[in-house]
Amino acid sequence: MTVSRSSLLGGLALEVTFDAPIGGMTWYGIGGRADTLVSPRTDEAVVELVARCRAQDVPVRVLGGGANLLVDDGGVDGIVVRLDNEHFQRVQYEAESAIGAMSAGAGVDLFRLVQDTKRRGLSGLEMMAxxxxxxxxxxxMNAGGAWGQMSDRLRTITHLSMDGVVKHLHADSLGFRYRGxxxxxxxxxxxxxxLNEDDPIAVSQRVKEIFQHKRASQPMADxxxxxxxxxPVDPTTGERTSAGAIIDAAGLKGHRIGGAAVSDQHANFIVCSPGASASDVRRLIDDIRTTVAARRGVTLDPEVVIWSRGDDS
Ligand SMILES: Cc1cc2nc3c(=O)[nH]c(=O)nc-3n(C[C@H](O)[C@H](O)[C@H](O)COP(=O)(O)OP(=O)(O)OC[C@H]3O[C@@H](n4cnc5c(N)ncnc54)[C@H](O)[C@@H]3O)c2cc1C
Incomplete structure (x- = not known):
């Protein structure tokens, strides 16, 4: 089916970039381009765009900050939506007149939000430091760590389904669990x-401690x-166990394919050096999985989201 650009994008309140270098917008900083990247200016523009894509069988993907994403070297087809317009970056405190409640656009940057809430003496997002x-x-992703996860403080979301239906959903109804x-x-x-009101100094101290712990244990600058x-879940205890420790125990710290390597600091991080390709990272992911299965009898499930042409996940 041939789809014309104007039938998909015409008349909508959005910015469009064709052949956009989205791989370079991810935290890996590698990978291919998007045929079409759009930055909508209103909710209505996203809703109408998704409905048109659905009607014309065009895949839609959503790019956030690209911090958990690998874009294949061959790039991606269809439409990539990025909520980086100021419309999706608004934060309103005391939403619904409740002190501590806030509403925010999905494009809001987490670093900024953690700093903002800290300054206001609002507690609850320290775990995202x-x-x-x-x-x-x-x-x-239900992102988080040892101190909590996103769903802990989430009350509701406004969600647009790929069928073009907008719903206000309560977080309790969404089956949030570890990274899913x-x-x-x-x-x-x-x-x-x-969120709840707290002493700004106490909030600031918790943010600092969590951040320092991460910086000491993870290769944050890579x-x-x-x-x-x-x-993975340990079948004997039923508890989650560190994938990094298992990869380390399989002897893979420092293991490298091309420009992608298992971090020496934290074995669950794959870090890239100049010249790395998405294919290097993918091959390393496969290699780690195969080796860990053979040496430790554990099946590892990738957390990083991988986008490829023709695969509209
Ligand atoms: C140095 C470093 C440290 C990290 N530490 C942690 C950590 O401690 N804990 C942790 O959980 N993660 C961690 N991550 C991973 C990453 O920060 C999280 O997964 C983060 O939530 C990804 O958000 P993003 O906006 O960058 O999403 P992206 O990477 O852009 O996208 C990830 C997925 O979310 C989807 N998505 C993005 N925006 C939307 C939207 N508006 N609507 C629907 N779907 C959307 C995308 O389509 C994709 O499937 C770390 C990453 C880095 C680089």
Whole structure:
């Protein structure tokens, strides 16, 4: 089926870039281009765009901060939506007149939000200190760590399904779990969060401690997408166990394919050096999985999202 650009994009409130270098917008900083990258200016533009894509069988992907994403060297087809317009970056405190409640666009940068809430003496997002990306990406991934996860403070989301239906969904109904949920495919447009008032100095201290802990244990300055694999469940205890420790125990720290390597600092991080390709990272992911299965009897499940042409995940 041939789809004309004007039938998809004509008359909508959005910026369009064709052949956009989205690989370079990710935290890996590698990978290919998007045939079409759009930056909508309104909710209505996204809703109409998704409906047109659905009608014309064109895949839609959502790019957040690119902190958990690998774009294949061959790039991606269809439409990539990025909520980087100021419309999706608004934060409103005391949403619904409740002190501590806030609403925010899905394109809001997490670093900025953690700093903002800290300054206002609002507690609840300290666990996101040092986690890069946008609110929408953090909700989709249920990002977090030892101190908590995104869903802990999420009250509602405004969600556009790939069928073009907008719903306000309560977080409790979405089956949030470790790095996942039952959230259907689609676009998170907005959310509301529950925070509580606290001493700004105490909030600031917690943010600092968590950030320092991350900086000491993770290669934060390197090009990566954070943890490459989810922590697997140990069948004997039923508890999650460190994927990094398992990869380390399999003797893979420092293991390299092309420009991609298993970090010496944290074995669950795949880090890239200049000249790395997405194919290097993909081959290293496959190699780690095969080696860990053979040497440790553990199946690792990738946490990093991989986009490829023809695969509309
Ligand atoms: C140095 C470093 C440290 C990290 N540390 C952590 C950590 O401690 N804990 C942790 O959990 N993660 C960590 N990560 C991974 C990453 O920060 C999180 O997964 C983050 O939530 C990704 O958000 P993003 O906006 O960058 O999403 P992207 O990487 O852009 O996208 C990830 C997925 O979310 C989807 N998505 C993005 N926005 C939306 C939206 N509005 N609606 C629907 N779907 C959307 C994308 O389509 C994709 O499927 C780290 C990454 C790096 C580089």
């Amino acid at each position: 040092g986690i890069p990306g946008t609110l929408g990406g953090a909700i989709r 949920s039952d959230l259907p495919p689609g676009v998170v447009l907005q959310c509301t969060l529950d 090009q990566s997408a954070g943890c490459a694999f989810r922590n």
